[in-house]
Structures are given as structure tokens and as C-alpha cells.
Amino acid sequence: MAGFVLDAAALSRLMPMHIAIDAAGRVLSAGPTLVRLLGTDPAGADFMGLFILRGAGTAPRVADLTRAARLHLVLRDRPEIAFRGQAVPMARGALVNLSFGIGVVEAVRAHGLTEADFAPTDLTVELLYLYEAKTAVLDELRALNRRLQGDKRLAEEKALTDALTGLGNRRALEMALEAAEGTAFALAVLDLDGFKAVNDTLGHAAGDHVLVTAARRLEEECRRDDVIVRAGGDEFILLMPGMDRESAAAERLERIIARLGEPIPWAGQVCRIGASAGVVLSGATPDPRADHLLAHADAALYAAKRAGKGQAVVWTKRLAGD
Structure with a gap:
């Protein structure tokens, strides 16, 4: 078969990342993408002065390059740029x-490469399109998941919240x-x-x-760990963790009752309520x-009402017989 010759321009079109070297290892020509990465035309430079051949001796020869099934190279001055080759x-x-091998995505991002930097027959461009499409889909799925999680939390909070007062x-x-x-x-x-x-x-x-004003006053008078609930109508329930003394519970409720009894302005008038x-x-x-x-708490509430309202009663076994 008769031989044929490709000039540098043809090589550049077919292989934008080629580099041709002579028997002494001097660069004869380089593809436009490599020239762009190097920042200058390497023609005349020593190939091994530009690249480090991984897994090779300290001074590999041109024959060592052609005998290798696959080359693993990095730029000597920029070792973060790695190549696969033959x-x-x-x-x-x-x-x-x-x-670029599997590092093509990072290389494209780091060096601003475009479709023009690859051979027309190179599947890299199609793979990049697929990667970008997959990335966009995954980003959208993650965003959708965040929205769903947020909606779920809002729905759970709504299911546990009194719509008027914002209490439990x-x-x-x-x-x-x-x-x-x-406990x-x-x-x-x-x-x-x-x-x-x-x-x-x-x-x-x-x-x-x-009701809303009463809810805010309850929040102001209670501790952070206390649970305040609007049970319906004008009834509220308080769960106060760690409170195990009758006197402390009575003092807390007396303070709350006094606060709730303060006048509540409304549309130029004053609403007056109390609490039991x-x-x-x-x-x-x-x-x-x-x-x-x-x-038991209800029984104590009724006892407070019977005693004249505006007060707190602590349940004891005595009330069990009322």
C-alpha cells in the first residue's frame, strides 16, 4: 500500500490534541487545543521537557512512547492537567x-473548552451534553426534593397548629x-x-x-420548654416539664392569671377577661x-370556677370525691 502524508493543518483538524515529534523528541507540530492549554506553540521544544510520562524512567526515549499501550502524561509546569494518550x-x-480521559468534565470547566476544541468525530462532546443534561436533571430533582421536604414540614406543622393563635x-x-x-x-x-x-x-x-392576645401572653409567661395548646374555644392547656411541686405550679398559674386579666384594647374599646x-x-x-x-386537671378547673373564678386550684385526691 502506498504511503500518504498528512500536513499539520490536516492533523489539527483530525486530532486537535495531537503532538508530532521527531526522532530526537523535538516537537514538530501540535494541535490547536494543546497550543491553547500550553499558552504557546511548542514547536521546537523538547517533548519530555513539556510532559512527564508517568510510570516511565527518568529519560524515556521516543521508542518508549510508541511501545506503550497507553500513555499517562501530565504537563511538567501544570501537573494538575493530566492526559491519556497513545x-x-x-x-x-x-x-x-x-x-483528557475521565477528567474531561473538569478540564472543560477549568479551561473553558468548547465543541471547537475537539475533533468533529470525538464522542466527548456528546458525552458532555449528556453529562450536562444529567446534571441539570439531578439539580432539578434535588430542588424538587427540597421543596417537597419543605412542604412536608409545613404540612406537619399545620397539622399540629391551631390556625387562629399559632399555638399547638x-x-x-x-x-x-x-x-x-x-417524667x-x-x-x-x-x-x-x-x-x-x-x-x-x-x-x-x-x-x-x-384569643390571639391571650396566646401571646401565655407564650411570654411560659418557659421555652413548656407546651401551650389551644384545646378549642377559650380553653388552653399547658404542659410544664420538670414541674413537680404544687407550690411552684400554683405560683406559675397565679402569675399567668394575673397577666391574662390585664385589659385588652380593641377598636377604641377595652376587652376585659379573667382566667381560671x-x-x-x-x-x-x-x-x-x-x-x-x-x-383531674378539669376537675381542679371546675373547683376553681365554683370557688369564684380568677384563681388556680391544684388537684389532690380530695377532689376525686367531689
Whole structure:
């Protein structure tokens, strides 16, 4: 078969990352992509002065390049740029064709390479398109997952929150009581005195304003770990972890009742309410199940109402016979 010759321009079109060297290892020509990476045309330079051949001796010859099944090279001045390649003998030396291998994505990003920097037949461009498409899809999936997780958290919070006051609801109380089982705590049921009169005389908007104001005052008077629940209507329930003394529970509720009794401005008028409360300690009964504790706190609340309202009563066994 008759031989044929490719000039440097043809080689550059077919192999933009080629480098042709003579028998002495001097660069005869280089593809435009390599010239771009090197920052200058390497023609006339010593090949091994430009590259380090991994796994080779200290002074590999041109014949060593052509005998290797695959070359692993890095730029001597920029060892972060690595190549895979293959060399074939030519009449005047060798032709080395290089690629980035699996590091092509990082190379494209680091050096701003485009489709024009690769051979038209190189599948690298198609692989890059697939990689970018996959990356875009994965980014969108991650964003969607974050939105779904956020929606899930919002839905869970909404399911546990009273819409009007922003306090917890009955379900939140059930979960808090389950978590507190076996520990010392106080459970109080609190009812607003005079709330119905506000609703009847000033309307439901005023009543809602009173409930929201009462909720904020409860939050201000309670500790961070306390659970505050609007059980419905004008009834609130407080779970106070670690509170195991009757006197401490009574003092807390007296302070809360006094705060709730402060006037509440509304549309140029003043809403006046009070509060009554019943409280039970988890250790005060041999059966500290949630429903029993709530029943005891309710009994203490009714006792406070009968005693004239505006006060707190702590449940004792004496009330069990009322």
C-alpha cells in the first residue's frame, strides 16, 4: 500500500490534541487545543521537557512512547492537567494523540473548552451534553426534593397548629404527653372567664383578637420548654416539664392569671377577661395516663370556677370525691 502524508493543518483538524515529534523528541507540530492549554506553540521544544510520562524512567526515549499501550502524561509546569494518550511511530519520529480521559468534565470547566476544541468525530462532546443534561436533571430533582421536604414540614406543622393563635392543637398535646410519659411534669387546663361576654357584646372579631392576645401572653409567661395548646374555644392547656411541686405550679398559674386579666384594647374599646385554671402533677396520681391527668386537671378547673373564678386550684385526691 502506498504511503500518504498528512500536513499539520490536516492533523489539527483530525486530532486537535495531537503532538508530532521527531526522532530526537523535538516537537514538530501540535494541535490547536494543546497550543491553547500550553499558552504557546511548542514547536521546537523538547517533548519530555513539556510532559512527564508517568510510570516511565527518568529519560524515556521516543521508542518508549510508541511501545506503550497507553500513555499517562501530565504537563511538567501544570501537573494538575493530566492526559491519556497513545503514540504511533512515524518516519521522522512519533505521533502522539492525547485526550483528557475521565477528567474531561473538569478540564472543560477549568479551561473553558468548547465543541471547537475537539475533533468533529470525538464522542466527548456528546458525552458532555449528556453529562450536562444529567446534571441539570439531578439539580432539578434535588430542588424538587427540597421543596417537597419543605412542604412536608409545613404540612406537619399545620397539622399540629391551631390556625387562629399559632399555638399547638390537641394532636400536638397528645404527642407532647406521649413524649413526657414517665417524667415529672405539671398539666394545667385554663379557661378564660368573661370571654362569652366579649363575643356577645363586641363580636367575633373582638373575640378572636382576645384569643390571639391571650396566646401571646401565655407564650411570654411560659418557659421555652413548656407546651401551650389551644384545646378549642377559650380553653388552653399547658404542659410544664420538670414541674413537680404544687407550690411552684400554683405560683406559675397565679402569675399567668394575673397577666391574662390585664385589659385588652380593641377598636377604641377595652376587652376585659379573667382566667381560671386547674392543674395536676404527674406524680400526684397512681395512674398518670394522659386521659386521667386531663380529667383531674378539669376537675381542679371546675373547683376553681365554683370557688369564684380568677384563681388556680391544684388537684389532690380530695377532689376525686367531689
